[in-house]
Structures are given as C-alpha cells and as structure tokens.
Amino acid sequence: MEAAAAGRGLDLAGPLRDLLPPVDFCCAYGSTLTHARPDATSMVDYILGVADPLQWHSENLARNPTHYSSWMARRGPESVTWLADRVGVGVYFNPFVEWGDKRIKYGVVAMKDLATDILTWDQFYLSGRLQKPVRVLVDNWDIRKVNTVNLKMAAAASLLLLPEEFTEYDLYAKICSLSYMGDIRMLFAEDKYKVKKIVDGSFQPFQSMYRPLIHEYICEGILKMSDYRQQKAFKQDCGVSATNELFSSLPRMIQRRLQGRFTSNSTEIPTHIPTRTLVPSKEVAAASVRTALRRRVMVSSARQAACGLLAAGGMVAARYLGKKMSKALSTRCLTFF
Template identity: 35%
Template sequence: MDLAFSNSKERAKKNMLDFVFAVDDPVTWHTMNLLQNRKHYSILKLLGPAMISSLQSDHGAAMYYNTLVPVDGRVIKYGVISTECLIDDLMHWKSLYAAGRLHKPVKLLVQGDNGKLRAAMVANLKSAVTASFLMLPESFSEEELFLQIAGLSYAGDFRMVIGEDKSKVANIVNDNIEHFRILYSNILRDCPQVVYKPQQGKLEVDKSPEGQFVQLMALPRTLQQRITKLVDPPGKNRDVEEILLQMAQDPDCGVVVQQGISSIVKSSSITQSIKGIATAGMWKTVSYSAKKLIKMWKGWKRKPSISQTS
C-alpha cells in the first residue's frame, strides 16, 4: 500500500470515518480483502476480485467504495484506488475526485516510499492554489483562499444541490484553518506571483494578462482541455497555448476556469455516484442517502461563517 488517508475528524465521534487506500495491485488487494472482510461488499462480491478491480478502475472516478462498515464500535467507509490512477488524478485532474480530497487537510495513516506519488501530491496542492488565484480578486484573505480551494472539488457536484450540507465547505475551513495554513504556507511563500503576508493573513496576486497566462499554463492538463473546449469555436482547432493567451486577457477568465472545473466535477460525481449504488448495495445506499439529507437539513438551519471561528 503506497498511501492511506482519512478525511474525517477524529473528535467528531458521531461522524462516519472516511478512509482512502491507494494500492499498487487492486486485484490482489481485493482478493485478500474478500477473504478477510467479505461482508463489507455488496452482491458484487460474487463477481470476484478481477471484476471488482475492473469496475473500480474503468468506471466513475477510478475508486471503489465500501460504506457503512462497522469496525471497533465505529462506522466507516473506505475507498480503494490504484496508485497509478491516484497519481493521474493528482497530476492532471482527470476526475478531481481523489485529487479534490487531497486539496484539504487529511490524516496520513500510511505513506509508502513512492517519490512519484509524493511529487504528485505536491503538484496537486500547487494546482489548487493556481486555479484559486485565477478565480479570486487581486487582494484576498487566507480564509477566502482556503474557501476557494476547499470548494474546488464540490463545484458542479450535483450532490451539493440535494444530499449535502450547504455549509459543508465553510465547515471544512472553519474546523481546519490552522491545518490549511500548515498545508499551503510553503507553497504560498515560494510562489513568485503572490505577495503573501502571513502575519496579516492577506495575499495579493498578479492579475495582469502576463501573470494570468503563466497561471493558466500551469493548470492541470484536463482543466486546460475543458477551458479550450468552452472557449474555442467549433472548427477553429487552435492550439491550447493560443487559446490560453487569449483567455489571460479576458475579464471573465476566472469564470471560465470555474466552468471548466465544474464540468470535470459534474461528470465524475454523477458516474461515481451511479457506481456507488452498485458497490454499496440498495439498502446501504438508501441508508447513507438518508443520513446525507438529514445533514443537509441541519445545514440549512445553521449557516456558519468564517468570522464565527477565526
């Protein structure tokens, strides 16, 4: 196993713990897990480890989830992704499903000696900062930056319309503001395009066409392709650099970047959710969805803001 991490806060004892395991050989991993924890799987366990691994890698966001699993008096869910697919998402934002989770502070449980994976994790954080710079004004606060970063993987997610707490992004930042600072401080200090004033919690970014072009060129490949598709008229077939140079001078540059991110997330959230019905099974799907709806309703009744806790 190259990487295992959890997104859930340990202090929130009523929350379901959320784990993700990155494994080099999914077939072998599922073979062993089926022998030890067969009850974790839905009826798909009858297909065997090879088919489960194929379903994991070839559909949705390349992750296989087992949910509502009782372990040591707690309820957990855990996703399994191949190391290769994880690196691909971290570097290129193919689905932003795993990459988006790692934009936020997580608890690393296992970290193998994989230099390529470590480099991809850093590249993913830098991409999150760059994309957020393009969508923010010239001057902004740390909190505004972290809200933008935390919201990247929820932009375009249909579950944010129905099924998720509308205050989810604000809650993530409120509860983890110091962890966000630790995660991103070195990247912000080393970035030549931003003036970072950690003492005041303020930042100023280069919004000139030249500055925005550098940022656009540094975006992950899939996002560049989505932006190109959005702004390039059919039949023109201009190269990516030419299109991004034009975009850098457009006052709506940040809006188009947001639309590009939303298109990635929308596609992966739908396909992964459809796959989740099969991997969880109908009873667990209904139970899990009901819990989400209850959290969404509670979120409507309380609307926290950053100023309340920071």
C-alpha cells in the first residue's frame, strides 16, 4: 500500500482518533485522494479495521449515536454487526457524518475478515480498494504484508486480461478496473469515467506500488519494456508457460473455476496435479479471470448495496443514492452532448 497524493483536508489521523474508538488499521480512499481541492459535497472515505466489530460498534454507539441511522441506533450493535455479516460482505458503513467543515464516510470491518478478503478475494470488495492507491493513516504490519500478495495477484490478473502489447497506463487502468467488473453501481450510480480519473489522479502512486512487480516480471522474462512516446510500453510473453506462471499466482477461487470446467473432461487436464491448474492458453485464462471476477463483484456489490440501504434508512439512503446517480448522470450527459 502506498499513500496517494494528499488533497486538502485529508490529514485527519489525529482528530479522527479523537472522534472514533481506537482502530487497528485505517486508510482513506476514493476520489478525494485524486483531487487537489475536493468540492464541498465530497466525502472523505475511510476503511477502519478493528479487532472486534461488536465491541467497537457498542462503544461508538455510546460515543457517536448520530453517526448511525436512528433505527439502527435503537437496535444496537448486535443488529449492526448482523446486518454487515449476513446481508453485506462484513463491512458496515456510516455515510454523511458531519465533522467540523468536513463530511466523512467510514466502513468498519473485522481485521480477520479484511485480511481474508485481501488474500483470497472471496468477497473481492475491500481487496479491490487496496489494489489502488490509498492513504494509510493507521498502519498495520499484517495488512501491509498480505497486501503485497494482493498487489501481485492484481498485476497477474491484469496481465492475463491485457493484449500482448500495452502501455504502463493501460496496466494501471486494467488493475483499477478489476474491482468494477460486474459492479451493479456502474450501471446507474457511478461516474462513467471513474477508472480514468483514478489513474490520471494517482499515476505516480500506482508506479510506486507496481513498478517493483513490473521489474520482477521483466527479470523473469514475462515482460519486455520499451518506450512509447513519453511513457513505458511493454510486450508480454503470451505463451503457455508464462500464462501458467501468472495464473498460478491468482487466488484459488479463480483457479477452482477453471479446475471445475475441466473436471467433466479429464483428458484436458492431468488429475495428478491437484495444487496447480494447467491452463491451455492465455485466452482460456483470461476468460476464467473475467467470468470469476464479474460474478464475484456482482454478488458482493449487490449485497453491500442492500446492506447500505437497510442500514441508512429511507431518507439517508435516498440522499446517498441520489448523489451517486447525479454524478453518474452528469458524466453520461457530457458524453451525449
């Protein structure tokens, strides 16, 4: 994880600790990191990792009851954590929290659930956010360590989805797009140019995060580098050996999909190698990655959207959804005209 270029008003680490109960991990993410001067309606988004969400919400409800919708505050911390785990993907968000002249949104997740998603992509929700530049405010060595695996998996998946020749910008745009593949919000409630804006606003932080991996792939012979105009360009080895090297570093949830596909035809894959799927071609690997991520993101985004709507209550939910749809509509209108 690397810190993105900080916008004005983002240095909230000290005061945030005064506002909320203690956390084990905290990072800011989202569009406020890519704009030097966020507009007055922008929210600073946070992920908070805590050891025990039930205990944390209990303390936070006593300290900050107005951060929660009135009906969730009445039901207490058990309902908060039940909603996050059973309806959502383990994260509970409090949006539109007014704090001085700032507006923040923070999502609370158990540290073990955060680490699991980063390593396995089982939900591919928070792991996708940490593949992009974030600003770490409360660091955690365990999360930093497992996220190095997350970054390598993101780079490998993106290389499988990219053509033989591509630029450094193309690579970061593909990495950024992974967690939006299949996201239901992209249909009506997100900026059409979200990926481009993130990469344009965070290109150098992306370089800090991924250039060591790029160098590693060059040393392994998977990539060859050249210059294209004013940015780096690459040509990748699309052979079976290089494809299997990349595919073998992906999460088991993607590899299992391909293994299941070949189970019905045992002549296509050796059954005596249970720990590594052999991919017959880059096209097959790319199709498996694309299908697996789209399905996982679609389910996770739908579950978390439902959790958010239930948690926020009618008026707050309508306000949040209206803000998202207004931003999405503005980008589509600009395209039309």
